[in-house]
Amino acid sequence: MDTLEALFSLRGHRALVTGASSGLGVECAHALALAGADLALIARREDRVKNLASELEKKYRVRAVGIGADVARDADIESAFSQASRELAGEIDILVNNAGVSPTGRAENFKRDQWDNALAVNLTAPMILSQHVARALIAAKKPGRIINMTSIYGTVASSVYRLSAYSATKAGLANLTRQLAVEWAPYGILVNAIAPGWIPTEATEGGIAKPGNKERMEQFTPLGRLGAPEEIRGAVVFLASAASSYVTGAVLAIDGGYTAW
Numbered sequence: 001m002d003t004l005e006a007l008f009s010l011r012g013h014r015a016l017v018t019g020a021s022s023g024l025g026v027e028c029a030h031a032l033a034l035a036g037a038d039l040a041l042i043a044r045r046e047d048r049v050k051n052l053a054s055e056l057e058k059k060y061r062v063r064a065v066g067i068g069a070d071v072a073r074d075a076d077i078e079s080a081f082s083q084a085s086r087e088l089a090g091e092i093d094i095l096v097n098n099a100g101v102s103p104t105g106r107a108e109n110f111k112r113d114q115w116d117n118a119l120a121v122n123l124t125a126p127m128i129l130s131q132h133v134a135r136a137l138i139a140a141k142k143p144g145r146i147i148n149m150t151s152i153y154g155t156v157a158s159s160v161y162r163l164s165a166y167s168a169t170k171a172g173l174a175n176l177t178r179q180l181a182v183e184w185a186p187y188g189i190l191v192n193a194i195a196p197g198w199i200p201t202e203a204t205e206g207g208i209a210k211p212g213n214k215e216r217m218e219q220f221t222p223l224g225r226l227g228a229p230e231e232i233r234g235a236v237v238f239l240a241s242a243a244s245s246y247v248t249g250a251v252l253a254i255d256g257g258y259t260a261w
């Protein structure tokens with residue numbers, strides 16, 4: 001392993017990224033395509049993932065497909081996974097479970113339907129998709145990578161927002177990451193998580209804009225600023241590539257040091 005290419009190249013790999021219609025999912029897709037992976041991009045806003053797929057094909061000379069699917073529905077997951085495997089002509093060996101929702105509300109009045117949807121999108125969907133990917137890889141006797149997008153709020157509670165469903169599901173996803181890492185290590189399927197801090201995206205822009213919030217987040221972040229969406233890219237390539245061949249069950253904080261103290 002004596003070239004950067006050998007350490008980080010994803011040529012010949014097939015990646016599936018959920019929530020690739022905006023924010024960090026778009027960044028994950030760029031990072032994986034930059035490293036040479038072929039891609040299936042999933043979100044409900046089909047036009048967006050199809051447009052991104054065309055852009056990535058031209059920019060990075062990879063194969064990319066955009067697939068409209070609601071990951072809260074098992075049937076959508078199953079058909080999107082089948083379509084992705086078929087159109088990319090082989091087993092998906094990199095899965096990025098990035099789609100997520102972050103409903104807010106006082107814990108004592110938190111709406112049941114919002115709780116259920118957060119559970120479905122943030123925790124159940126990553127499990128179901130991971131099962132599809134792992135079953136196919138195990139049957140084909142091939143190794144793979146699963147990367148789950150958790151959050152600093154899978155480790156600590158939020159003092160800025162009332163995020164009971166979010167915090168609970170992200171903490172669940174962090175420990176699901178460890179459990180799957182242990183169970184699938186014998187098959188060479190490495191399972192890790194990325195836990196971002198505050199990064200401006202569609203999900204967070206409104207909250208960041210509220211008076212005092214940005215300053216408060218910056219104050220508790222050792223690096224003294226919010227993250228930029230593209231700062232997620234390095235971690236995704238690392239966890240998908242040979243560079244992390246002895247890393248499994250880890251939760252990698254990309255948070256400017258927010259959870260370090």
Ligand SMILES: NC(=O)c1ccc[n+]([C@@H]2O[C@H](COP(=O)([O-])OP(=O)(O)OC[C@H]3O[C@@H](n4cnc5c(N)ncnc54)[C@H](OP(=O)(O)O)[C@@H]3O)[C@@H](O)[C@H]2O)c1
Nearest residue numbers: 019021022023024043044045070071099100151199201203
């Ligand atoms: N930004 C941050 O500060 C931050 C910090 C920590 C963790 N995260 C995590 O990073 C991930 C991406 O968040 P983001 O900040 O990039 O937010 P975002 O821009 O709102 O992106 C969320 C993505 O999830 C997709 N999604 C939501 N519900 C879905 C469903 N039912 N089926 C399919 N796709 C669905 C959305 O696509 P459609 O609406 O098109 O379906 C969208 O692509 C999330 O898991 C989030 O919790 C973000």
